[in-house]
Amino acid sequence: MDLITRIADIIIPVFLIVAIGYGYARRRPPDLSSFNRISLDVLAPLLVYSALASRDFAIGEHVPLLIGGTALILGSGLLAWPLAKAFGAQPRTLVPVVMFNNCGNMGLPLALLAFGPANFGAAVALFSVSNLLHFSLGARVTSAAARTRDLLLSPLMVATMLGFFSAFTELRPPPVLLSGLKLLGDAALPLMLFALGVRLTGLTRQGLALGLLGALARPLIGLAIGIPLAWAMGLEGAARGQLLLFAALPPAVIQFMLADRYHQEPEKVAASIMVGNALAVVFVPLALALGL
Template structure:
């Protein structure tokens, strides 16, 4: 048992250290532009990471598509259950549904699954990341803004990166060596930049209602366990697929969603910030348990 928890600690600690450095940058007021770095990651880092990783991973296309389907159902499940719960709690849907729907599978999920489950686990998490990112930058923006904008979907580089990856995977085609190496370098920027951004953003958040944050965090965890269990049963996932799905469902609320709430519903920004911060800290406690018992 001691050896098991040591392995779990070795998985979680590097993520905490990297995020902690970002937190330290905020405390020391080191110049750090979240929007610029976020743009680089979403427009360059994520697409190149997806292509470089999936093109070289021995993963069946149908299995990858199954995980994408599971991810879409998970996001939909969080959306439906979250909508009902917010209505019952009499909390504004426009303010809290987006953070309840979207987990931080990019900043935390990718490094955790890579360290815990290896390249195959990270490839499955990529499928989850793709779906969640597309949802965040479409539905996740539309809900707080109260408007529909398909242009964001059509101009997302991530969609074209996924299409290119599926073609390469299904045909067994390899990228030319110079391009493959370039994509490896650019894609390698993503995870450290995401973790630094996570820590920096958490340091800048201001909490309004701790009680509400704890309530929403507990609700999110209950939904995560139920949704993960249902999807594992439905798809019959085992092994690495099962572990990746569980970890992705347990991810805390995405930091990116705070930006949309702060932009369109600033009066609820501190409440959403509190939820994101508490859910992130809670996940740090939950992950070792999940990794040692459930995964």
């Protein structure tokens, strides 16, 4: 019951912020172009860097989970591609939704609750590998217009590389500066959710159907890969539970920002994220029951 309450405590604020964005856009539709550019180029990079540069994160302890997380993300993408073709969906819309999950604002607090502070670094490791793949391979899957050179030099990729550098070398900014960077980075999540609500004003019935497909495919495909993968890798205890929780999380909120930047059906991506977050009440407890 405590876990269900915790999931609800995470999901309800998500829906509240999205609803505020939706209500505002119904009365006064905003221009999201500058809004989203700031989120992707300033706020999200600071969010990623501050998580990786945290003094509580020792990346060398989590190599098996980094490998498992990478295999799960890539395997989900391979299975999502024929699924998109079978249902007449655009692969560039559906595949990234299935590949990348909400391991930041939902995965991190849930992992802390379920596995305790001693195992929190594992959740940060999965978060880091997801971000690295999301803003390189994931952006290319979302749009053919995403050029490799631009991606490698993007603020998000630079922040991720600097974060890994800090994690490996333990060279970090002074705590007072890191706290300021984290404070600004934390603003990314509510702003992304607000923008998601704005985009939902353009949702059609057809878009909602695709949203349901993405919302269900993300945890179902994730668990279908994650369960045998954890067994094959010999993961046990908290490591096995962390991988299964990662497998069952709903679609990543930040994928909406990429879809919006590249004009890849952002309304349908927004629907997948909304429905997927609601279904987390079912799939997250299932994953934890399998992993604990």
